[in-house]
Amino acid sequence: LNFEPSCIRDYLCYNLSRQIGEYATRTVYCEVIINGDYRGLYLLEEKIKPDKNRVNIEKILPTDNALPELSGGYIIKADKVNGDPVAWTEYAYNWQNVDYIFHWPDPVDATITQTNYIKGVFNNFSTAAHSMYTSISTGYPSIIDIPSFIDYMLLSELASNPDSYQYSTFFHKDRNGKLRAGPIWDFNLSFGNDLFLWGLDRSHTDIWQFKDYYGNNGSKFWTDLFNISTFRCYMSKRWNELIAAGQPFNTEVLNAYIDQTVSMISEALVRENARWGTIGDHAAEIQKIKTFLVTREAWITANIGSYSACSNVSVPPLVISRIMYSPKGIGIYQADDLEFIRITNDSYHTIDLSGIYFSGTGLVYQFPVNSALKANGSLYLASNALAFEKVYGLTPFGQFTRHLSDLSQKIVLSDAFGNVIDSLTYTDSYPWPYADGNGYFLELADLSFDNSRPESWVAASLNPTSVTDPGEVSGIMLGPNPVKSVLVIESQSEIVCIEMYDLNGRLLHSEIVGCEKKEIDMAGYKPGTYIVRVETAMGSVTQKIIKY
Numbered sequence: 001l002n003f004e005p006s007c008i009r010d011y012l013c014y015n016l017s018r019q020i021g022e023y024a025t026r027t028v029y030c031e032v033i034i035n036g037d038y039r040g041l042y043l044l045e046e047k048i049k050p051d052k053n054r055v056n057i058e059k060i061l062p063t064d065n066a067l068p069e070l071s072g073g074y075i076i077k078a079d080k081v082n083g084d085p086v087a088w089t090e091y092a093y094n095w096q097n098v099d100y101i102f103h104w105p106d107p108v109d110a111t112i113t114q115t116n117y118i119k120g121v122f123n124n125f126s127t128a129a130h131s132m133y134t135s136i137s138t139g140y141p142s143i144i145d146i147p148s149f150i151d152y153m154l155l156s157e158l159a160s161n162p163d164s165y166q167y168s169t170f171f172h173k174d175r176n177g178k179l180r181a182g183p184i185w186d187f188n189l190s191f192g193n194d195l196f197l198w199g200l201d202r203s204h205t206d207i208w209q210f211k212d213y214y215g216n217n218g219s220k221f222w223t224d225l226f227n228i229s230t231f232r233c234y235m236s237k238r239w240n241e242l243i244a245a246g247q248p249f250n251t252e253v254l255n256a257y258i259d260q261t262v263s264m265i266s267e268a269l270v271r272e273n274a275r276w277g278t279i280g281d282h283a284a285e286i287q288k289i290k291t292f293l294v295t296r297e298a299w300i301t302a303n304i305g306s307y308s309a310c311s312n313v314s315v316p317p318l319v320i321s322r323i324m325y326s327p328k329g330i331g332i333y334q335a336d337d338l339e340f341i342r343i344t345n346d347s348y349h350t351i352d353l354s355g356i357y358f359s360g361t362g363l364v365y366q367f368p369v370n371s372a373l374k375a376n377g378s379l380y381l382a383s384n385a386l387a388f389e390k391v392y393g394l395t396p397f398g399q400f401t402r403h404l405s406d407l408s409q410k411i412v413l414s415d416a417f418g419n420v421i422d423s424l425t426y427t428d429s430y431p432w433p434y435a436d437g438n439g440y441f442l443e444l445a446d447l448s449f450d451n452s453r454p455e456s457w458v459a460a461s462l463n464p465t466s467v468t469d470p471g472e473v474s475g476i477m478l479g480p481n482p483v484k485s486v487l488v489i490e491s492q493s494e495i496v497c498i499e500m501y502d503l504n505g506r507l508l509h510s511e512i513v514g515c516e517k518k519e520i521d522m523a524g525y526k527p528g529t530y531i532v533r534v535e536t537a538m539g540s541v542t543q544k545i546i547k548y
Contacts, residue, residue, distance in 0.1 A: 003195060004188040005278065006285045007269065008261050010043055013159055013187035015257070019248040022151050023055060023361070024183050031268050041265065041272040048170060048183060050075060050104050055183065056361035057174040058402065060105055065113040068401070072175035074118050075104040078218060079167050088119045090126065090219045093211075098166060098219045121179055122219075129224040136355035136416035137369040140225070145178040145359055147418035149225065150235045152181035154242065156209060157300060158249060158293075159190035162202035165210050165218025176401040177364040178357070192292045205295040208303075230310070234417060237307035243297055251297060255290055262286055315421045316351040319344045320411060320451060321378065322460075323426060324441035325404040330391050335437070336403045337384035338391060343413070344378040346447045355416030362409060364401035371397075406436065424452045433459035445501045446531045446542065455506060458499065458533070460540070476534055482546040487520040493537045500545075501531040522547050 004010070010027065017024035025046045032039040050059045050073055057073030064070055076087070078098050084107045086099045100122070102110045125143045133139035156164035163169075168186035173179045194200045202215045209215060210222040217223065225231045242249035262282075273279035322342035329335040345351050351373045357366035365381055373379055379397035382388035383404070388396045408427040414420050428436040432454040435442050440459040449456035475492030489498060495518055500509040508530070509520065520532075525547050533542045 004193060005280055006193070006282070006289060007041060007265060007272070008258065009159070009188050009190050009193065010045070010186070011261060012258065013155060013184060013190065016248055017155055017182070017184050020151055020242060022148065022182055025054070025185070029265055029268065031271065038271065038275055040275045041268045048075065048103065048185065052362070055172050057172055060114065060175070062105065062109050062111060065111055068176050070114065070117050072173045072177055073104070074173045076118060076171045077101050077103050078165070078169040087115050090122070092166070092217045093220055093223055094213045094217050096166065096216065103170065118173065121173065125179060126219065126221045129221040129228070132224070132228045134228065134230050141355060141416040143179055145180040145418070146231065146234065147238070147359060148180040148182055150238050152184065153210070153222070153235065154239055155184055158296065159187055160192070160203045160205065160207070160209060160296060161187050161190040162194060162209060162215050163189055164216070165222050166216030169218060174361060174364050174401070178366070180361070191289045205292060206299050230417070232305050233307050233310040236304045237310050239300060239304055240307060243301065249297070251294055254293055258286060258290065313419050315415055315419050317346040318351065318356070318373070318413060318421050319346050319444065319447050320413060320422050320424060321444040321447065322441055323404070323411070325409070325426065326406045326428065326436045328437060328439050333384070333387040333391060337387035339383035339404050340388055340396065341381045341400070341411070342378050343373070343381070344447060345373045345376060348375045350374050356421065357414060357416070358400070359412045359414040359418055360410060362402055363404065363411060365398060367398070422451065431455060433457050435459045445533070446503070446544065449503070458501070458507065475538070476536060476541050478532060478534070478543055478545065482548045483522050484548055485521070485523045487522050487532070487545060488517070489520065489534055490517045491534065491536050492516070496535045496537065499533045501533070503529055503531070
């Protein structure tokens with residue numbers, strides 16, 4: 001808390017980062033006593049490191065010097081040099097150079113091949129940004145995770161942090177993934193606070209920190225990104241989302257969180273001040289932050305530009321329709337090798353998949369340029385393409401990097417600029433269907449259902465070597481449709497089971513069949529639309545049935 005009279009700036013900013021969906025180190029206040037000597041109020045922060053609960057990337061090892069292992073994961077920082085070797089240096093638009101240092105792997109462990117690779121990623125990004133090259137195949141959207149860069153810039157600018165971009169500025173890149181900005185770090189100089197004892201006063205309400213010539217601009221790409229109209233449009237859109245009523249950057253929400261934090265540490269502040277005498281007029285310091293925020297937000301809103309050009313971007317109707325997150329191992333194949341995701345085109349036209357990717361961390365895949373998905377078609381992405389094909393009898397479209405969590409994971413499918421196409425967070429607990437290591441996977445009962453809701457999913461099971469996409473199953477007939485009393489289901493192969501759901505995803509009927517023809521009495525059901533799922537030895541189909 002040195003140089004920080006409010007004692008809340010780091011705590012506030014790290015929590016804001018998490019509230020907007022970006023990882024930041026977890027923090028807790030604590031009072032330190034050593035051998036009976038009271039040392040004051042401290043903020044305990046976890047270290048930045050690669051870990052599924054921290055910076056969620058694969059750990060690159062010294063032996064990883066060929067692709068795809070060479071592609072990640074890295075944690076790189078722009079920072080002061082404190083004994084660690086500088087990996088490379090970049091130029092800024094002002095008088096300062098920017099030193100880049102390995103955070104992971106350890107600087108002494110990074111190989112020349114690894115240094116050249118990650119430096120090349122930054123160089124390609126810098127060139128594309130400076131050229132305002134927006135191509136989704138080879139421009140800056142193909143290199144960086146745009147939402148993470150926008151969130152980093154908005155947090156830095158909201159706080160008007162003079163250290164951002166030049167020092168304590170982290171980046172990370174997962175294996176086969178895009179370069180991401182963050183996590184944020186070291187925000188004690190912010191909201192009007194600076195090293196006043198050293199004659200520095202740089203945290204103002206009316207400047208962009210990445211363009212302040214006399215401050216710390218960081219690498220040229222920060223300013224270059226802001227000067228690209230498309231990037232700036234999305235930055236403005238995100239800003240206006242975050243300052244809306246009830247959102248994390250809204251001043252009323254911020255003031256309430258500040259008050260909550262101050263209340264939590266109020267007793268400790270008395271002891272801190274008694275020990276060191278550095279707190280001063282704490283209430284006045286907190287009011288300065290609140291006043292700063294009001295003025296700062298008004299200035300950013302007035303100067304960030306319009307977002308009308310990107311306010312209603314059309315995204316393709318792609319739906320995450322199956323998730324095998326916790327398979328059983330089969331034969332020589334381990335459970336993790338048999339994970340898969342199915343994506344369905346819920347439209348009557350072919351969709352260009354170029355640049356579409358899974359944003360965020362933990363699941364890495366970017367669709368190749370010029371790839372496509374036919375009308376009403378589906379494709380599988382597997383954790384191990386060979387194992388998937390051998391066990392399930394299908395050729396997957398591609399292979400993703402990393403593994404799905406057996407507990408809970410957010411899956412976000414986005415276009416090249418970060419516009420969300422589909423998003424959900426599954427868990428292995430109720431009310432999500434039971435599909436945890438029991439041979440079942442999650443299946444969306446109907447494409448019209450909201451797949452972010454657990455009741456829209458069912459637990460489905462298909463025999464190994466006979467997993468078939470519903471579009472490939474033939475010889476199954478359901479009728480009449482619409483139906484009044486008796487629904488007849490016939491199949492050329494044995495019907496294994498039949499399930500029926502309402503439009504809210506609730507299971508209404510389920511039975512094991514074991515023959516090729518089955519009748520369902522619909523007379524007792526109310527008029528409306530129902531979903532019938534038929535599983536056979538050849539695969540399964542799901543169809544809407546209208547009861548009148």
